[in-house]
Amino acid sequence: MFATKSICLLGLLGLVTGAAVPNNDGFPMPNKDQQVTLAKQAGGKLPNVALPKKLGSGSTTAFQLIAFNELFETAYFDSLLQNITNGVQGYEADNKEELIKIFSTQEELHALAAQTALMAANASFVPSACKYMFPTTNLTQAVNIAETFTAVVLGALQGANVLFAKENVPVPIQLISSVIGQEGEQNGYYRTVLKEVPSESPFLTAVPAAFAFSALQMFIVPGSCPYPLSNIDLPIFPPMMVNGQAVAALEAKDQKLSFSADLGKSEQAKKYVGGNGKDLFLTYTTGQQKPISLEISNVKWESGMISFDADFPVSENVMNGFSHAALTTGNVFELADDVTNSTLAGPGIIQVRDGVTTSMDSRAVEASECI
Structure with missing residues (x-):
C-alpha cells in the first residue's frame, strides 16, 4: 500500500511550526551577563579551552552537522517547555518545567560550542537556525521523539570523534566525548519516563553523518533555512x-x-x-x-x-x-x-x-x- 501523503509529511502528528530559536535569554547571541545566566541554568559553563585554529574538511562538516542538530534540539525543547508552561492540552506535567528548561539551556550551550569551534577555525559556513515542525500532540509523544532523535545524535557523535581522530584534532574529541556522556544521561531519563530500561544496550548504535542529516529533515520546514542545505557537505537521502x-x-x-x-x-x-x-x-x-x-x-x-x-x-x-x-x-x-x-x-x-x-x-x- 502506497502512502504518498505520509511520505511528504513523514507521518507528522499535529503539525507545529516552531520559532527558529528562543531569544528571551539572549540565545543565539548572548552577551557576557546572559552567558552567566545560561551557565547557571544549564549547570555548567561553556568550554574555555583553546580550540583548533584549523579544521580538516571532515571535522568541519562534523561540527556543522552538530551545530545544525543542536539548533533544532534547542527549538524543540523550547517549544516543549512552552507547551508545558502554558498548560496546552496533552502536555500537563507536574514539576517538569524546570527540568525541561535545563535541557533546553544545555542544548543552547551545545549549539554555541559547535558554532564557536567553527568560527575559531574560520570555517566558511556556520549554521544558523531554520524553522521547525514538531510531530507531537502530547507529552508522551514528545518524550518518545526526544529519546529517538537523541539516540540518532549519540550514534552520529561517535563518527564525529572518528573524523577528529583521523584529522589529528584532539581537543574536539574530549569536548564531544563530554557531550556524548551528557546526551546519554538525558536519554536515560527519557527512557525511564517511557518505562524502558535507562541504558538501552551495552553498545549504542552507530549512525553515519549522512543518515543523521537526512533524518533531521523530517523536522525542518522545507525552504526555511536561511542558506542552501548543500552548505553542509552531506547527502540527503529520500526518507x-x-x-x-x-x-x-x-x-x-x-x-x-x-x-x-x-x-x-x-x-x-x-x-x-x-x-x-x-x-x-x-x-x-x-x-x-x-x-x-x-x-x-x-x-x-x-x-x-x-x-x-x-x-x-x-x-x-x-x-x-x-x-x-x-x-x-x-x-x-x-x-x-x-x-x-x-x-x-x-x-x-x-x-x-x-x-x-x-x-x-x-x-x-x-x-x-x-x-
Whole structure:
C-alpha cells in the first residue's frame, strides 16, 4: 500500500511550526551577563579551552552537522517547555518545567560550542537556525521523539570523534566525548519516563553523518533555512517509512516489516525503478555490529514509489532499542559508514520497545497538506 501523503509529511502528528530559536535569554547571541545566566541554568559553563585554529574538511562538516542538530534540539525543547508552561492540552506535567528548561539551556550551550569551534577555525559556513515542525500532540509523544532523535545524535557523535581522530584534532574529541556522556544521561531519563530500561544496550548504535542529516529533515520546514542545505557537505537521502511510520515502534520479536520510499527524484535509483528488486537489499545497523543486509520481497512500484517487505531478525541479532535501516544496492559492509555509499533511501528509524509503543503514524495526517 502506497502512502504518498505520509511520505511528504513523514507521518507528522499535529503539525507545529516552531520559532527558529528562543531569544528571551539572549540565545543565539548572548552577551557576557546572559552567558552567566545560561551557565547557571544549564549547570555548567561553556568550554574555555583553546580550540583548533584549523579544521580538516571532515571535522568541519562534523561540527556543522552538530551545530545544525543542536539548533533544532534547542527549538524543540523550547517549544516543549512552552507547551508545558502554558498548560496546552496533552502536555500537563507536574514539576517538569524546570527540568525541561535545563535541557533546553544545555542544548543552547551545545549549539554555541559547535558554532564557536567553527568560527575559531574560520570555517566558511556556520549554521544558523531554520524553522521547525514538531510531530507531537502530547507529552508522551514528545518524550518518545526526544529519546529517538537523541539516540540518532549519540550514534552520529561517535563518527564525529572518528573524523577528529583521523584529522589529528584532539581537543574536539574530549569536548564531544563530554557531550556524548551528557546526551546519554538525558536519554536515560527519557527512557525511564517511557518505562524502558535507562541504558538501552551495552553498545549504542552507530549512525553515519549522512543518515543523521537526512533524518533531521523530517523536522525542518522545507525552504526555511536561511542558506542552501548543500552548505553542509552531506547527502540527503529520500526518507523511508517502516510499517507506514517515520519512527516504527516494534515488539521484540522476529517479524516481517513493510517499507516504502519515493525514489522518483533520485538519480542513483533510476536504473532500479520498475524492477523486481533482485539487486536491492534492506540493510540494518544495530549496536556496534557489522551492518546486516537481507533480500527484499513483495516489491511493488507506483511511478517512482517503491514498497517492499523484509525480515526483521531481532532474535538472532538482539536488536533492542534503536536501530536503523536503509535500502541499499550492496549487501557486504564492514562499518556503518560504508552503507551510505550504497544507499538509495533511508534511514528507516526503528525502536524496539518493551514498554510504551507510541509511534508517528502516517494515517493520522491524511487530512493534512504538504508545506
